[in-house]
Amino acid sequence: MNLKSLKIKDITARIPIIQGGMGIGISGWRLASAVASSGGIGVISGAQSGFREKDFANNTLEANIRAFRNEIRKAKAHTTGVIGVNIMVAMQNYAELVKVAVEEKVDLIISGAGLPLQLPELVVGSKTKIIPIVSSLRAAELIMKRWKKKFEKEPDAIIVEGPEAGGHLGFKKNELVDKSAKDVFTIVKELKEFLDKGEMDIPVIAAGGIFHGKDIVKAIEAGASGVQMATRFVATYECDASEKYKQVYVNSKKEDVVIMDSPVGLPGRALINPMLTTVNNGNKIKVEKCYKCIHKCDPKTTPFCITRALVNAAEGDLDNSLLFVGSRVHEINKIQHVQEIFDEILEEIVSIT
Numbered sequence: 001m002n003l004k005s006l007k008i009k010d011i012t013a014r015i016p017i018i019q020g021g022m023g024i025g026i027s028g029w030r031l032a033s034a035v036a037s038s039g040g041i042g043v044i045s046g047a048q049s050g051f052r053e054k055d056f057a058n059n060t061l062e063a064n065i066r067a068f069r070n071e072i073r074k075a076k077a078h079t080t081g082v083i084g085v086n087i088m089v090a091m092q093n094y095a096e097l098v099k100v101a102v103e104e105k106v107d108l109i110i111s112g113a114g115l116p117l118q119l120p121e122l123v124v125g126s127k128t129k130i131i132p133i134v135s136s137l138r139a140a141e142l143i144m145k146r147w148k149k150k151f152e153k154e155p156d157a158i159i160v161e162g163p164e165a166g167g168h169l170g171f172k173k174n175e176l177v178d179k180s181a182k183d184v185f186t187i188v189k190e191l192k193e194f195l196d197k198g199e200m201d202i203p204v205i206a207a208g209g210i211f212h213g214k215d216i217v218k219a220i221e222a223g224a225s226g227v228q229m230a231t232r233f234v235a236t237y238e239c240d241a242s243e244k245y246k247q248v249y250v251n252s253k254k255e256d257v258v259i260m261d262s263p264v265g266l267p268g269r270a271l272i273n274p275m276l277t278t279v280n281n282g283n284k285i286k287v288e289k290c291y292k293c294i295h296k297c298d299p300k301t302t303p304f305c306i307t308r309a310l311v312n313a314a315e316g317d318l319d320n321s322l323l324f325v326g327s328r329v330h331e332i333n334k335i336q337h338v339q340e341i342f343d344e345i346l347e348e349i350v351s352i353t
Contacts, residue, residue, distance in 0.1 A: 021086020213348025
């Protein structure tokens with residue numbers, strides 16, 4: 001099979017693979033620039049980028065803005081490829097981070113963990129493309145209807161994230177546990193048929209559980225123009241995570257993956273560890289410091305601080321952390337270079353007739 005490039009308006013990625021945004025501190029400038037240089041689209045996570053800054057605890061917003069800007073600049077300095085960012089709608093500093101991304105002229109902004117209904121007005125006058133993440137045709141229709149009515153704007157592409165994805169998920173917890181949710185290929189097909197019926201030329205990107213070349217072929221056959229992959233890129237030398245974090249992925253087993261309740265208000269997929277075991281047993285982990293990261297979190301009632309848990313993960317304190325993963329993390333058995341992953345995937349696709 002010949003793999004076509006991914007075109008999003010005037011942006012072209014030679015290989016139709018978007019690297020998913022993973023925070024905190026997992027997909028930074030090193031991983032994003034490596035993916036972009038390999039022909040895909042590299043994505044920097046906007047989640048608490050400033051956690052390594054000395055003033056993060058007491059000057060969180062400014063630290064995040066400063067660090068996020070620097071991450072984008074470093075990525076663009078190390079590649080001539082396509083660089084995007086992922087900014088979660090659930091974040092309290094959402095608008096401020098979108099502004100930074102626009103000022104730094106990123107190629108695209110990917111936005112999920114909520115519906116990015118106001119995103120078009122935040123990028124007015126820029127060439128930055130905007131791409132919502134949805135988990136259903138209904139969510140896509142709602143976004144498109146609102147954007148059309150208020151802003152006369154269509155999404156530049158749409159990412160469909162299925163139930164096998166890592167991190168926060170746009171499905172009900174019971175749908176994930178009993179596996180009754182529609183798979184990503186079904187949702188992609190539904191959305192593509194809807195767009196074709198309305199004669200809308202909007203690329204659809206399949207995400208969640210995409211791991212091998214055959215998964216990409218299946219997504220394209222369902223109507224996708226490309227895919228988003230995240231979990232597989234964690235176990236790379238170029239990933240911005242700690243070595244301990246990467247090794248947890250390499251050593252993980254299928255039975256280690258659980259569905260949990262996130263303070264964001266959505267279910268999430270993560271690896272079981274002492275912290276999650278404590279929380280799942282009905283215990284709360286005291287919040288020592290509130291970083292005002294997300295809208296729905298109340299430090300008085302939240303079972304744990306998601307910022308602290310994700311920072312712990314990035315820094316290698318794995319027992320006291322939240323380790324988001326995709327459903328196929330157990331298929332990772334070694335650390336590779338990003339280019340090796342691209343080469344393997346392309347070889348697999350070429351072999352498929």
